[in-house]
Structures are given as C-alpha cells and as structure tokens.
Amino acid sequence: MADLDHTHDPSVRSCVPGADGHPDFPIQNLPFGVFSPEGGGKRIGVAIGDHVLDLAAAQAAGLLTGEAARAVAAAGDGALNGLLALGAGPRRALRAQLFRLLRADGPDRDRVPPLLHAAASCTLHLPARIGDYTDFFVGIHHATNTGRQFRPDQPLLPNYKHVPVGYHGRASSIRPSGTPVRRPHGQAKPPHRDAPVFGPSRRLDYELELGVWIGPGNDLGAPVPVGEADAQIAGFCLLNDWSARDIQGWEYQPLGPFLAKSFATTISPWIVTPEALAPFRVPQAPRPEGDPAPLPYLLDPADQAGGALDLALEIRLSTASSRAAGLAPDVVARSNARHMYWTVAQMVAHHTSGGCNLRPGDLLGTGTLSGPDPESCGSLLETTNGGKAPIRLMSGEERRFLEDGDEVILTARGLRDGFAPIGFGPCRAVVLGAA
C-alpha cells in the first residue's frame, strides 16, 4: 500500500473534543472546504470532528509554514482552486502540518481552540469554482441494469468495455449538500400518448456517484498519460446526479442527457484528499475472462497497486411522513466505490487523450456506482426496475420514484482493519414540489 505514513496512525488522538471516533472527520481525514461562520463571509477551512478549523486564521497565527502556508495563501479568496492547482506537494504538506497542529499531544494544541467554529453554526459552500463538470458512466452494474431495460439482449453497448464513456454535464447547477432540489418541468412522451407533454417530472430519481476534483490540470493539446493521472486528482466528494427519467427518455437521442440532469447536481462540500484515502486504495478487480484489454493509452500501471477505492456507500431516504412520524431514514441501497469498470486515472487519461484541457477545480463524476445485487442499486430506476417494482419503506409508503418532500442522503465511508474509519460527510437534499 503506497503512501501510508504517520497521518494514518489510528492511535493518534486529536485535541479537538469529539474528533476521536467521529464517523467522518477524525484527525486521520482532514478534508478541505469553504465555509461561512455565522454572519461571516466565505473562508477556507478543514473539517475536524464537529468543528471547522479556519485555515486563514491558522495562517495568520503563524501556525503554518513553507509549502503548507503557500497552499493556504494560494486559495485565498473563498475558493480552493488555487490550492488544488498546486498539486500534491503543498496539499500533503498542509495536511501533515494540520495533523501535527490538531494532535492531542501537539506542541501548539493550546492555540487551536480560537481557530475553531462549531460546524453546526457554519454554512458550507461549494469548495471550488467549477469550470467544467464531466460525468462518466463507469459503474458497469448500472450500465448493465439500465441498458437491460432498453435492450434486454444487449445491455452493454459495444463500446462500453473499450471506452470510458462520459459526457459533459452542467456546472452552473451544482450545489452543496443541503440545498433543496426543485422538481423540474420538462417534456416527456408517455408511452400511451402520441405527442409529448410538458409538466413536472413524474419519474424523478437520484444517482449515487463519487465526484473527483481535478488538481493542476493540463494544457490544451497536452494529454495526461495514464501513469501520471494520479497527480491530477486533488480529492473526492459524493455526488447525486439527480435525474428526471421521463425527460431523459424523450430528449436524449441523439446527443445525450441534457435537461434531465442539468436542473440540479448535489455534492458533499468537503474535498477528501487522496492522502486521507490512501488506506482504502485496493487493486482494481481483474477484468472478467473474455473482456478486451484496455488499449495501451488506458493501461493503468496503478491498477494492481491500488487503482480502486474500497469505500462503503449508502443511500438513505426519508419522506415527509417518515420524518413526521419520527422514523429514521430508510436505507434503500448499500454499495461500494469498487464497482467501477474504469479507474479514475483511466478517466483522466481518456478525458485528455484528444488534447482536452482540464483546469484546477474541474469536477468529474464517476457515474452511478451500483453493485451487482438489487439491494445495491444506485438509482431508483434500477431498484424499482423502471418503476415497475416499488420499494416499501418503514413508514408503510411505497416509492417507484421520488415524491415531493423526500430527502435523499448519500454517505461514503472508508473502513479497514487497523485504520481509523473516515467518511465524506453527508450529501443530502430534499425534493421540493415543482414551481
């Protein structure tokens, strides 16, 4: 396992109360984000337990030096693009200095409390200005499940095992966790009608994805070789690619999904770094017997060393009724980030293979990360077989697709013996009725 060091030592405790054993943000995580303290403007910070540490304040207090100080200075203006652009060196230095600062036995532990804000009193923002957002389709079970609904005899199209299929998404409508999602109007053609109708989507769905934050980027015309792609990956988040299936089914030929997806995308607001995720890197599963080998430009040397991420993923759903009854959200699916046919490095290499330039703060989505079982489907389209087999919730309600008032909560956690569990923090949003 590459790149494990003292910052992954599970025995290290934090000086911040509540951080040890925190489900998402123990001292072994330290994800970066942008927050506003109550009544204040945007600031860059790091999550520690139920608190946010103000990075600019730490800088001003002289607690960061060298490359770490440079990383904080580069971000500066309430977005992390400048920090992401610097790449792994300054990011690692910053994480290492924060780890030292926040240790229970750290020399500066008494200087930490004034830098902390209670997370519950903060507003979290998008962590970076997203120049371009690209969504891939590397969840092979999702591709198979959804393909089967249209082509029972040939669920996967001929290009799937050769091309990391992706498409351009909409950057302007990406919002951080907690922002409600308005049910979109749109055109759809119900099967029993001769002509399309316009109205609120009746087949609103979620999609469970990971998001990938791009670091330094590349110049136009200068592809990133797959062996160097890891250096472009600045971190990860959860991503809910909300989808209006009725709009999608009618609009998507021949140029792909458009308004069915662009009304909203929700992401978890913390950038979980490759460094924090190092313990959870695992070898990419070998391709099934008979599958074609990737073309040379996609042969990922990290495949076997740790091209995949072992992260437990969960989708929970609460409804207006279930909340009123005091019920906990229903777990509607459990999956894992290992269910990718292509690695993130392969996505980056493919994306840039024709010369397309990535910029710091660009966001990639993996595509829906369904597992092989019905209980591990990352979308209701799959779970309910296109709405034909509703799921039953603890409240007694049924769901074929999302209804107004439903809240969807995505979580991701790294769990490995001998390491502190870490999480991404929730990616959640409630569905509002159409305007």
Next chain:
Amino acid sequence: MADLDHTHDPSVRSCVPGADGHPDFPIQNLPFGVFSPEGGGKRIGVAIGDHVLDLAAAQAAGLLTGEAARAVAAAGDGALNGLLALGAGPRRALRAQLFRLLRADGPDRDRVPPLLHAAASCTLHLPARIGDYTDFFVGIHHATNTGRQFRPDQPLLPNYKHVPVGYHGRASSIRPSGTPVRRPHGQAKPPHRDAPVFGPSRRLDYELELGVWIGPGNDLGAPVPVGEADAQIAGFCLLNDWSARDIQGWEYQPLGPFLAKSFATTISPWIVTPEALAPFRVPQAPRPEGDPAPLPYLLDPADQAGGALDLALEIRLSTASSRAAGLAPDVVARSNARHMYWTVAQMVAHHTSGGCNLRPGDLLGTGTLSGPDPESCGSLLETTNGGKAPIRLMSGEERRFLEDGDEVILTARGLRDGFAPIGFGPCRAVVLGAA
C-alpha cells in the same frame, strides 16, 4: 421591424479612416471584445473598421456617461461578463454613445485618435469567461443530412420537431479565432476492424454555427419564459464546432458526443450585439404543413416579428498547397442563419424550462447551419456524404475530411437593402498535425 434607430442609418459616416464601407465593422456595427495592444495587457474594446477603440481609455477621457459608463466599469477586468450581466439598457446606451463619438460629424471626433489601436497589431481574446457552453442542434437540414447517413428511412428522430435538442459542450477548450487546432488522437472503430484503434483522427471536420452570448442569466429554478428570452441574448459570434467523426461515431452511444468535440471549439472574438443585428431580423419561416405546433412553453411571440436572423454565412478552406501557390481560399459552402428550426429565444426558454440557470457569459451554439442544397452544407460530413464524394479544390486537391495545414474560415454578414452591410469578423483556424 423593431428597434431600428439612428444607429442603423447607413448614411452616417465615421471619423475613423477606413471604417466606412468596411466589410465587417462600419460604424453601424460596433461589436464588443477583449484585446491586448502590442505588448500590453487585456483591455475591453470595440471594433471600428480596421481599428480597436479602447473602452477604458474612452471612459478615462470622460467620453462616456451614465449607463454607458456603468457598462464599461462593470466589465473592468479584461472580460465582458460584467457588461453582459447588465442587460440591454446599458449595452444600448454604450453603443449609442460610441456611435455618437465615432461619427464623422461628432462633437468629440478629435478626441478619438488617441483611443485607437490598429487591429492588426492587437491580439484578440475570448470576450468573456465562459461558465458553461451548450450546443444545440437546430439546423434542420444538418440534422436531416447527418441522420440520413445512419437512418435512411427516418433521418429525423421522433423528438426533433418537439424538442430543441441540445447537449452540454466543453467550455475549457474554446479558443478565439486564429488559435491553431491540433488534430486529436482518439478511439475509433473502423468498419473493417473487429476492435477499436487509438490514433490521430482521420475524419476531422468543421461545423458552421452561430454562437449566442448570454446576458443577465436566471436563478436556478426560475425558468425564462420564451417571451422574455430575448432579454437574455447579449450578442452573437461565429462558432466552429470542430468534430472528429471517427471518434464521434464510436463514442457517442449512449451519452452523446464527448471527446469528438471537446478538443477545440473556435469562435470569432467580437460580440455582435442584437442592436447591430436588428436590421437583419426576419420572421421565422412557418413550419412546414403537417409539422407539430411547438408546445406552449416554446411558442415564441417574436416568431413572426423577427425570430430569425438573415445572415449570409460562408465557409472557406485554404490548404498548405493552395497558400503556397498564392491561391485564394476556396468557398466550400454558402448558407444562411435562417436555417434554424428553432429560434434562439426558444433555445433559451427550453434550456431554462426545467430550472437550469444560465449565467452571464455562458455560450450557446446553434448547431450546424446547413442549407437545403449540397452547396450549403455546414460540415464536410454532409458535403462529401460521409467522405464518399470528395470535393475538388482550385488547387486540384481533393478533400473528404480536413488535412493537416488546412485552414477553415467562417464568415457571417448581414446584407439588406437600405442598410449598411455588417459582418462578424472571421472565425478561422489552421489544423496542426497530431502531436
């Protein structure tokens, strides 16, 4: 004809030498852009004849007042987003004051020369930071011609006459006219091969489009009604949607074009305003007998008043050999911007109908604007029938698709009796060999 005023008077002459009768930029045009004078930084300017007037310098000289001064101040930093965001009022005020300033008989004509730079000595940049770029498909002849190659019996898909089909494009790789375009590598599956290959595209093509600059934008969840969509349109440019047909054919199912288009998009750098184009607005052609009426949310009240633009479009091609021989570029197609099945207002209304937000400086492409005749095709895919019928150039060379060294030059001109002709300036780029 709406919105015609003294700024459209063809008898008005300019104090700037060479502006009168200039094919693109007489005083009746006055498009906005961003330029660098020789050795200088980015500045905002307006094109007049073969010169660029420095708007900040005009402002500093006290030559702009009120809303016009506010428009220049809003842009400020070398990109026009802030000006676009203000909408039609300040933009019109600025245009009107510049018209007055640049008249041959204007009271301040003696103060103009110090504000001018020779265009030939300036570098032109993208006029705005492009947040998101969306490409539509409203050229019905293009949709029919290309669809026929795949589906001879059903060239247009069932949704075409109901939905202004569009997809998200790549913003990061948009470049201003003059930036060379590197032939991309990519995956393709030649028909005679069982497996895909990776290499330089062998079917590189251009696409003739108009670009549409978005003005104020809308909030997420707040659709723009079609009757209010014109207020979102801040201007127009030419757009070459370079396309690698072999990559496109293999990658595009099921999520649409991706790397086949994202290696480069070239635009003309001047924002030609709706005000300058007012004389060339014409009624949208009635839909052919039997076509469905647009759904109510797409019923454009401006259709009959002037929902279409009558602009003569031209594609010219020069090759390395033809340039060496001193030959003028070949005209390979002549078309018109009237060949849109949907108006720009309908594109805006559709784009936002589900709540998707547009931001100032977003760019829309119309899709390829082919005419009905073989000589009016906006792509080589159409002109050569997928490469089967090469065109012959004046140099004696043939072209099925683009070769290295080829330069593609798009032009657009408004021509109407009783008005000064105006143009967009060229949208040109030369193809470089694959790296």
